[in-house]
Amino acid sequence: MSAAFKDYYEILGVPRDASSADIKKAFRKMARKHHPDVAKDKKAAEEKFKEINEANEVLSDPEKRKKYDQLGADWDNPQAGFGGRRAAPSGGGREFNFGGTGFSDFFEQFFSGGSRYGFPESGQGPAAARERKGNDVEGDILVTLEEIMNGDIRPISLQMTNPRTGQVETHTFQVRIPAGVISGKRIRVPGQGEPGSGGAPAGDLYLRVRHAAHPDFHTEGSDLYYDLDLAPWEAVLGTELTVPTLDGNIKLRIPAGSENGQQLRVRGRGLPKGKTGERGDFHATLTIHLPTKHTAEETALWEKLRSVSKFNPRTNPPP
Secondary structure (H helix, E strand, C coil): CCCCCCCCCCCCCCCCCCCCCHHHHHHHHHHHCCCCCCCCCCHHHHHHHHHHHHHHHHHCCCCCCCHHHHHHCCCHHHHCCCCCCCCCCCCCCEEEEEECCCCCCHHHHHCCCCCCCCCCCCCCCHHHHEEEEECCEEEEEECCCCHHCCCCEEEEEEEEEEECHHHHHHHHEEEEECCCCCCCCEEECCCCCCCCCCCCCCCCCCEEEEEECCCCCCEEEEEEEEEEEEEEEHHHCCEEEEEEEEEEEEEECCCCCCCCCCCCEEECCCCCCCCCCCCCCCCEEEEEECCCCCCCCHHHHHHHHHHHHCCCCCCCCCC
């Protein structure tokens, strides 16, 4: 089951020499356009959103991007040394593909970090040779922040090719995504790994959670972070703004004299913390932007401010 090549640069609409800033900008623009919450065709938008996320997952990571660029025309050449670990070693394993995890077969093969298998003790004698627990299988699952807010149930399929018979075996099952599950945690699905032999039980499936990149937020544990852009006068004079969170807008007071990079925290408006009922915090990181174009009236006002202000950042810098 060969994986179809994914042109991540084409998916994000950026040239191959695009800077990290260009990639981030392209992702945010496309993610906002195709986010399932705003698109009319939610099913098509969901698939496009996952594809954009996968491209961003690779191109925004310097190591993954370097590996991807090295693949080039030899991406499917096993002699090139880029092959993923998609089948259990030692000759007894099966090649497999996932469905419903949010990642393509191409990503799973080259960028998921490999799939690991557990090997039970073979034992001694004929009975031990006939009875063998199936190998454990591990993969990745892409989970959106919206799914993490309330938890979700995802249909997953695991397609395996038996190396001895050549037959394709497909298992479809439901996976519960717990509310508040953090990135990197593994979800165990008992009995959905490689089938056992001789009446022995099947192995287990372990899915590593990856938080889908969001155009507006990023996470650190259960805390939610949002970049809030401010005009200079909003930072100097203070203001009150409406800002989005994952479960609705909130009013946020910007104190007078706020500084670039300062973080404002709202307790309890982050992601759930498992089954505790508690939630992480929401952090707004302030970014002050200067206007690049001015009318004649605006220029006059800036000049007046320069003449009357006693502030000099070189002699009395902010604390």
